[in-house]
Amino acid sequence: MFHKTKKKLSYLYATLYFLLFSLFVIVLYFSLVKLMENQQINELEDFYVKQEHDFFEHVHANTKTLSYDPNRNFFYYIYTKDHKFVHGDESYKGLKNQIEKAFGNRNPSEDLVQHYEWQEEHFLLLKKPIFNDDTVAGYIIVGKSVKSQHHFFQMTKYLLIVLTCISTVLIGLLAYFLAGKAMVPIQWSFDKQKKFVSDASHELRTPLSIFYSSLEILEIEEAHQLRPFGKELIADLKDEAETMKELIDKLLFLARHDQQQVPIQKEIITLSTLLEKVSSKFQRITPAEIQFSSEIQKNIELLGDASKIQELLYILLDNAIRYTNSGTITLTLLKNKDTVKITVADSGVGITEQELPLVFDRFYRSDAARQHNGTGLGLAIAKAIVEQHDGNIYATSTVNKGTTIHIEFPI
Numbered sequence: 001m002f003h004k005t006k007k008k009l010s011y012l013y014a015t016l017y018f019l020l021f022s023l024f025v026i027v028l029y030f031s032l033v034k035l036m037e038n039q040q041i042n043e044l045e046d047f048y049v050k051q052e053h054d055f056f057e058h059v060h061a062n063t064k065t066l067s068y069d070p071n072r073n074f075f076y077y078i079y080t081k082d083h084k085f086v087h088g089d090e091s092y093k094g095l096k097n098q099i100e101k102a103f104g105n106r107n108p109s110e111d112l113v114q115h116y117e118w119q120e121e122h123f124l125l126l127k128k129p130i131f132n133d134d135t136v137a138g139y140i141i142v143g144k145s146v147k148s149q150h151h152f153f154q155m156t157k158y159l160l161i162v163l164t165c166i167s168t169v170l171i172g173l174l175a176y177f178l179a180g181k182a183m184v185p186i187q188w189s190f191d192k193q194k195k196f197v198s199d200a201s202h203e204l205r206t207p208l209s210i211f212y213s214s215l216e217i218l219e220i221e222e223a224h225q226l227r228p229f230g231k232e233l234i235a236d237l238k239d240e241a242e243t244m245k246e247l248i249d250k251l252l253f254l255a256r257h258d259q260q261q262v263p264i265q266k267e268i269i270t271l272s273t274l275l276e277k278v279s280s281k282f283q284r285i286t287p288a289e290i291q292f293s294s295e296i297q298k299n300i301e302l303l304g305d306a307s308k309i310q311e312l313l314y315i316l317l318d319n320a321i322r323y324t325n326s327g328t329i330t331l332t333l334l335k336n337k338d339t340v341k342i343t344v345a346d347s348g349v350g351i352t353e354q355e356l357p358l359v360f361d362r363f364y365r366s367d368a369a370r371q372h373n374g375t376g377l378g379l380a381i382a383k384a385i386v387e388q389h390d391g392n393i394y395a396t397s398t399v400n401k402g403t404t405i406h407i408e409f410p411i
């Protein structure tokens with residue numbers, strides 16, 4: 001009974017946790033990336049300061065030297081403001097040409113920090129102008145490989161994603177378990193209440209039967225002594241006792257359904273034949289102002305309880321007749337790919353949009369329906385019967401145009 005609520009609560013907790021934890025992880029990840037990058041930039045800036053004097057030395061010497069050492073941590077390239085190479089230290093052969101292609105036509109006075117990827121290597125580059133007095137004389141590009149850091153963050157990212165997913169699943173399971181614990185007292189009082197309704201209905205049946213039979217005896221044996229008013233009273237009392245018996249039977253059915261105690265004998269039934277029988281019965285009893293028709297596909301079978309399905313149809317057709325002053329009622333049965341569908345459509349008073357979700361609730365009756373007799377339990381019982389057959393029931397309606405009740409049973 002509380003399975004759905006428990007599931008809903010667990011989903012809610014898990015989603016909330018996922019959102020909060022993801023936010024935390026994202027902030028943590030990007031803070032770490034930023035922190036690490038700042039540290040790298042600081043290192044590059046220190047290196048830049050150290051190499052700046054090379055520019056003037058090599059411009060004056062007018063030599064273009066590019067030394068190469070693969071073990072060096074940093075590399076740098078110095079250019080004049082007209083993008084002419086002056087001097088450099090390289091630790092990756094061929095990188096200079098790539099960098100010139102990417103940064104060669106940039107403004108020499110611009111400060112730039114950039115990530116650069118080449119041949120599966122990741123570099124962090126810093127481009128800075130070199131000043132002679134206050135004018136830009138050239139620029140320097142310093143860089144270093146950040147492959148290991150890049151790799152580290154890539155791994156961290158995957159690890160955090162996996163951690164978030166696993167912890168969300170664990171939190172979901174934990175939430176489900178805790179929701180179950182929290183539901184124990186609610187379930188207990190709910191069970192008590194169901195048992196009370198079931199016991200009370202059961203206990204009321206016997207005195208009511210005695211009451212009814214006593215009235216019958218009174219009616220038969222004392223009839224000659226009774227005045228017409230007394231006879232009328234007895235007839236009224238019998239009517240009321242019958243209504244009460246019906247109400248108690250319905251309550252008992254619902255209470256037993258809640259406790260999953262309703263006996264149900266499922267067997268293969270020919271639904272088409274059953275519907276045809278019910279249809280011809282209703283054809284006879286529908287008032288003259290209503291045209292009753294049916295469209296029943298032949299040879300449709302269902303695993304179910306014939307008496308329960310019949311009761312279900314009676315409830316729906318009874319409503320259709322009761323809430324249609326004049327017009328049509330159509331009962332249909334057809335088979336889809338993996339469902340059997342029954343519909344009961346009428347052209348009666350209809351149900352408002354606000355009331356539509358409530359009509360399957362116990363004791364719910366619309367204001368318009370109160371002019372007629374009824375308990376408000378019919379559709380609740382219909383729903384319980386459909387649930388016993390693992391089916392689905394819903395209503396569609398337009399006010400003053402009519403109502404259709406749809407039932408789908410899985411095959």
Ligand code: ATP
Nearest residue numbers: 319323350359365366369374375376377378379403
């Ligand atoms: P009873 O328990 O005696 O059947 P009831 O007909 O009032 O009483 P339900 O069958 O559960 O109770 O229906 C609930 C309410 O839904 C009705 O009171 C009515 O307002 C609305 N309703 C149900 N079927 C129809 C219909 N075919 N057309 C319009 N309104 C309907």
Ligand code: MG
Nearest residue numbers: 319374378379
């Ligand atoms: Mg009804």
